[in-house]
Amino acid sequence: MSGNRVRHSDHVLKTIQSDRAAAQSAVAASWCRSAYRHGLDPATHRRRDRVENTGLIERRQANETLLAAANPVLDNLFNNVGRSGCCVILSDIDGIVLESRATAGERALFDAMGLAAGAEWSEQAEGTNGIGTCLIEGRPVAILRHEHFSSRNVDISCMDAPVFGPDGRLVAALDVSTGRPEHGSELAGMILALVQDAARQIERDYFCQHYAQARIVYAGDEKTAGSALLAVDKDDLVIGATRAARARYGLGMSGLTAPRPLGDVMGMADPVGLDAHEAKALRQALARCDGNVSAAARELGIGRATMYRRMERLGLLG
Structure with a gap:
């Protein structure tokens, strides 16, 4: 092992032996996990x-919809960073590399570093590293050369x-x-911003593909959590929500164990009762028919006279 790697190993061991190591920085805390929790x-x-082979194929099949959403984003991200000597990787929740992008001239180098499909980069396997530590902490991270736990990763x-x-x-x-x-750190900061934007795009596309048969309601963007999206069925019941939407509307991870009315979720609940729902149906039919009562009645399957009586009872005339 080179002198630089010996010095790095000694520095890591000295740091984790300090009583205050975990409080010094997030990297030092990860070093402590790597040594004491993962051994x-x-x-x-x-x-x-x-x-x-078969194991990698099975993992890709298990993440088929995720990869369908991610691959175009990976290609675009690689077009932005590949010429500067970077590879692009997507790992699964276990830190196994599912997809990688590298130039033909640097593919062998990255493969030798373990940055290729099938490689495991969990924190349990490699100690502090970008993929594994990101998955453990659930947040964006930049792990520069000397911040890795293992001396073999300092290059x-x-x-x-993270992708949710x-x-x-x-x-x-x-x-x-x-x-x-x-x-260095300045370029790493700029690249990390691109990676975060790409991860949020994967999440949006993955959500929309997963709920392809539903109506998607956009409720704005959260600076760090991404787009707040709600998936709504034909009865205006919310059947899905992104992480950002769950945070915005206080749904948590268990807030959609059963479908919930869209108005209730967004804090704009419609009036309750059969009359309110009937009035809504009549207004929608009239809107679709440009206010033509006869046409709206035909759409609802009722007679014109019945339509007028119901409109009068519900206060829709005038």
């Missing part, structure tokens, strides 16, 4: 774990953002990694 050694040279810098699924739960990590030493 890892920063100087390890063990072979990298990799899922291959890599990683910028990662249609039910608001964490499902993947989006990663941009580079082995170029000239990529």
Whole structure:
């Protein structure tokens, strides 16, 4: 092992032995997890774990809808960062690389670093690293070269953002990694912003594909949590919500165990009662027929005289 890697291992061990290590920084806290919770050694040279062949195919099949939404975004992100010596990776919830993008000239280098399909980058396997630490902490992270736990990873810098699924739960990590030493903290910050934007786009597209048969209600963007989207069925019942929507409307992770009226979720509940629902149906029919009462009555399957009587009873005339 090179002197630089020996020094790195010694520095990691000295840091985690400090009584105040976990409080010093999020990286130091991750180093402590890596050593004490996962039992890892920063100087390890063990072979990298990799899922291959059938195992990788099964993982991709299990994440088929996610990958359908993610692949165009991965391509676009790689077009933005690939020429600067970066690879783009999407891992599953276990830190297994499902997809990777790299230039032909650098693919072998990234493969040797373990940045290829099937490689495992969980924090349990590799210690502090972009993918694994992002998945453990559920937040965007940038782990630069010397911030990795394992000395064998100090040639890599990683910028990662979590990807949350249609039910608001964490499902993947989006990663941009580079082995170029000239990529410092300023460039890492800019790349991390691109990664976060791409992760939020994957979430939006994944949600819309998952609820392709529903109406999607857009309720705005949250700065860090992404787009607040609600999936609504034909009866105006909310059947799905993104993580941002769950936070905005106080739904939590268990707030949609059963469908809920859209108005109730958004705090704009419609009047309750059969008359209120009948009035709504009549108004909608009239709107679709440009105010033509006869046409609206035909659409509702009732006679014109009945339509007038109901409109009068519900205060819709005049």
